[in-house]
Amino acid sequence: MDYEKKFSQVAKTAKASIIRELLKVASDPEMISFGGGVPDPETFPREELGEIAAKIVKEEYKITLQYGPTEGDNELKKAYINLLKKHEGIEGVSPENMLVTVGSQEALQLIGLALLDEDSYCAVGKPVYLGAVSAFKQMFPKFLEIPLEDDGMNVDILEEKLNELVNKGEIDKFKFVYVVPTFQNPAGVSMPLEKRKKLINLAHKYDFLIIEDDPYGALRFEGEPIPSIYSLEPERTILLNTFSKILCPGLRIGIIIASTDLLRKFTIIKQGVDLCTPTLTQRLAARYLQAHDRIEQLKPTLELYKSKKDSMLNALEEEFGDMQGVSWTRPEGGLFIWLTFPEWVDTMEMFEEAKKNKVLYVPGEAFYVNEVEKNHMRLSFCLPSHEEIKEGIRRLRKVAESYVKMKSLSS
Amino acid sequence: MDYEKKFSQVAKTAKASIIRELLKVASDPEMISFGGGVPDPETFPREELGEIAAKIVKEEYKITLQYGPTEGDNELKKAYINLLKKHEGIEGVSPENMLVTVGSQEALQLIGLALLDEDSYCAVGKPVYLGAVSAFKQMFPKFLEIPLEDDGMNVDILEEKLNELVNKGEIDKFKFVYVVPTFQNPAGVSMPLEKRKKLINLAHKYDFLIIEDDPYGALRFEGEPIPSIYSLEPERTILLNTFSKILCPGLRIGIIIASTDLLRKFTIIKQGVDLCTPTLTQRLAARYLQAHDRIEQLKPTLELYKSKKDSMLNALEEEFGDMQGVSWTRPEGGLFIWLTFPEWVDTMEMFEEAKKNKVLYVPGEAFYVNEVEKNHMRLSFCLPSHEEIKEGIRRLRKVAESYVKMKSLSS
Structure with missing residues (x-):
């Protein structure tokens, strides 16, 4: 055939x-x-994870071996909220602001599905993490490619391109800017606080969302931490985190943090994508985080x-x-x-x-x-x-x- | 906002x-x-799964806690091929014919992504498993709804509808028929061998694919097993299986079995969907199947x-x-x-x-x-x-x- x-x-x-x-x-x-x-x-931490795995399979089998809610495991969300508070200075996140995904890649796909149509625009770095592009591309949007500098995306060029859309009468089709503002993949560069604020100002002025992909933020080994874009502007920011770099990738756990209205939409779409993230791996990460300060470790x-x-x-x-x-x-x-x-x-x-x-x-x-x-x-x-x-x-x-x-x- | x-x-x-x-x-x-x-x-089988989980996390951590191939865990595929041979009489399947997904739901989404455009047609039962529809709907195809009878989909009405497409000059936009031929969800009915053959004849005549979703086939408690559509016509059939009903749903493991050309395409698309299915849950299912005859159990x-x-x-x-x-x-x-x-x-x-x-x-x-x-x-x-x-x-x-x-x- x-x-x-x-x-x-x-x-x-x-x-x-x-x-x-x-x-x-x-x-x-x-x-x-x-x-x-x-x-x-x-x-x-294989020894600890192994012990926990045995325990939660044997004792919490009604959760860990059964279907779970599409929204994700509440135990994991609560443990992660504590981590965010303690180590990232992010307050005010509730479980209703979180969706647990199959790695950040699924989060990127859900964002593409929920926000992009064929006539939509989105902006990405030049260079950009290609996993994001391959997820967004499934919806065939138009990409604005914005040069990356030693301090992250060039927001002046971003504004120029947005103005071009205004002039073409298409600015309402512009959906979001995708950035990895801390230790970008592939370039390793970070966006300083002032530039983050500029980006947020643009988001207000041109009415768009910011996708803040932050797989590496916890991997800082020198210099001062920079507040996340989400912590500065939770209403317009969709924050993506992952356990792949701080714990291990095999669990395939990503987390979307965003306003409840966006979250509800992502959740309904996820029902059609995979019903729910595996319950076993979620509970394993939850019990581990409850017992250990992973960032300290x-x-x-x-x-x-x-x-x-x-x-x-x-x-x-x-x-x-x-x-x-x-x-x-x-x-x-x-x-x-x-x-x-x-x-x-x-x-x-x-x-x-x-x-x-x-x-x-x-x-x-x-x-x-x-x-x-x-x-x-x-x-x-x-x-x-x-x-x-x-x-x-x-x-x-x-x-x-x-x-x-x-x-x-x-x- | x-x-x-x-x-x-x-x-x-x-x-x-x-x-x-x-x-x-x-x-x-x-x-x-x-x-x-x-x-x-x-x-x-929580005790056995718990023991295996501890062992594979501690000893096979380089696999179970790390990223894995998008194609899926070869150990799991080989174990499943044995199960197919022994219990389903399906021969000739190699690991290159298999893709491990996050439950059957992801398989359904990949099928939608790979085969459907907005001007495509597909046929489903009336009634139909709604998870399939919610996955396919993301691509906005047109659905032909074919009445379900006590012996499965009415293939005469299917042929009538296909002829209508021929007359409209749109038959080349018809992609597949989606069926749950054994113990259908929601109706519980099964399609007998003769009707399966009729459906396959139609697939040849009108050049389409058959999506055979088989979550319940192993749950037969009386009557004679009916050969799967895939075993009769592997070239045109995409067979979906899941561990949710035979082992447990929490692992979220589904398997697509199809020709290598289709499989390669699904695999490339899956890279953009979630990179890979969790390695831990796959290896857990693999080691379990290697040690136990699950169908016997x-x-x-x-x-x-x-x-x-x-x-x-x-x-x-x-x-x-x-x-x-x-x-x-x-x-x-x-x-x-x-x-x-x-x-x-x-x-x-x-x-x-x-x-x-x-x-x-x-x-x-x-x-x-x-x-x-x-x-x-x-x-x-x-x-x-x-x-x-x-x-x-x-x-x-x-x-x-x-x-x-x-x-x-x-x-």
Whole structure:
């Protein structure tokens, strides 16, 4: 049978994640990978989680093995509200403001379903976390791509583009700005308080929502915390959190925090998406958070990440400090450094050479919607050891040199 | 902020599940509920699952607490392939034909996303499982509603409707027929082999896919098993299975079985939906299936369900046998009996009286897309005790009598 004829527009335009495809070679033991944004499994509290898992399956089976409410587990919500209060300074959140999702990815899909039509607009960073785009794209909206700077999205250019929509009479079709304001994926940069306030002012002026995706906020290892956009403007902000980076990704638990009117809509749509998030994994996270101060526990992990980040910055300075037109970001947290080459460099083209030299990164073009830039790469520092970081960046320098040579020979 | 202006078409048209809303009163301890299609938690193997959960979290943490492949856990797929071979007589399925989803509901959503556009057609039963419709509806297709008979969907009417599409020149926009051929939800009826073959012939003749949703197939307590549509026609059939009814719903594990070309597409789309199904719950189900013959274990549960079904049929005969124009289905498995009243009866209107008399059912109108029939109700027999079934049907007779009296007084 010719299935092609039966496929929808979504199916015809869906593309496999470049990252997943590229990183399939990462299993080679000699490969040093700066690719995935995957936390170190040795940081997962496996003993405690194992004990709790047995207990809640045996004793709370009427909850953990049964269907649950679409809204999510109230025990988990209450535990998370405490965490938000204590560590993020976010007050006034009630369980009715929260929906538990299958990771943040489902949250992104629900947002797309609830807010976007084919004639809608939304704004995203350039570069942007591609998981968000692949969720939003299912509704075929138009994307405004707003350049990212060392202090986050360029809000002046955002305003220019919004004004263009005003002039075209289409501003009422503009739904939201999507940002990862703290330790952005892929660039690692953060938006300072003043810029957050500017963004909020724009949200009022042009009447839009802000999607604040915050998977890395708790992974700060230096510098001062910046208030979340949600805490400054709860009415217009939809805050997305995840347990993937602070506890472990396997549970697939994300949390949407937003006004009750939005939440009710997301909940009704989620009924048609998967009825409910698994009850077992939710209760497991709930009982764990009730017994442990996870943010306190994370401190040694953050120390480790910080030292690895420093190792990578040092190695970059050493290997690329003398190479003209090469620059990189200096994140205060999160998992990623964004390395920029001169504009004529194509890091996807360079990727073959990197594989040969047993070092992996994610080519920057994976993080653009339409207006692709090819001269960047994302480097993750959380998994490789200090020695591997040093050696990997050395290999990368070699790769860059070979690439430069190849390009000058062919031109 | 006025959120209404920001909502998409999906959000504006999404409706809360009537079932979930109605059954909120079920927590009253005096209430006898024939409402939910929820399995008895005492049938969940909690001790074994608890032991396995602890072991796989502690020892297989690099898998169970980490991100997993979008395709699903290979251990689970292999265990399930064995189950399919042994108990369903389905051969030739490989892991590449399988995708593990967050319950069947996610499978239904992926099917909608992958196959339906706004100008597409699909056919569903009248009545139909509403979870399927709420997933498909997100893409705004046109529904052909095909009457359900005591032996499943009326395939002659299906063919008539397909011919109408041929005449309108729109048959190429017809994508699939959605059926629950064994112990249908809500009606409990099954489609015999001959009719399955007829449906397959139509699929060839009019070039469409068949979505075979089979949550209840393993819950047969009498009569001869009927080969699944997938086993007869794997190329054109997408088979949906779930662990919710045979193991427990809390794990939220569904499985799509289809040709590799379809599977690849579903997998790419799932990347944008939730990246992957939780790894912990998948491995838990896998290790359980490897150690236990779950279908063998289910036998006492099926004995229990059968006797409860018989209790309900006896009670219906006793209470409603003399009531003109009342009939009901006689399922050989599954969870539901479908009770039909004369056409002037409205079971939603009757619902208030039922609540007063402390008995609950699901009004039939919950199971129709556009052409609603109001004179049916769905009765689930798996959770209440024998005594409650007897007493509940007695109350229902009282409710029907009061309703008839009220209607004749008001007319």
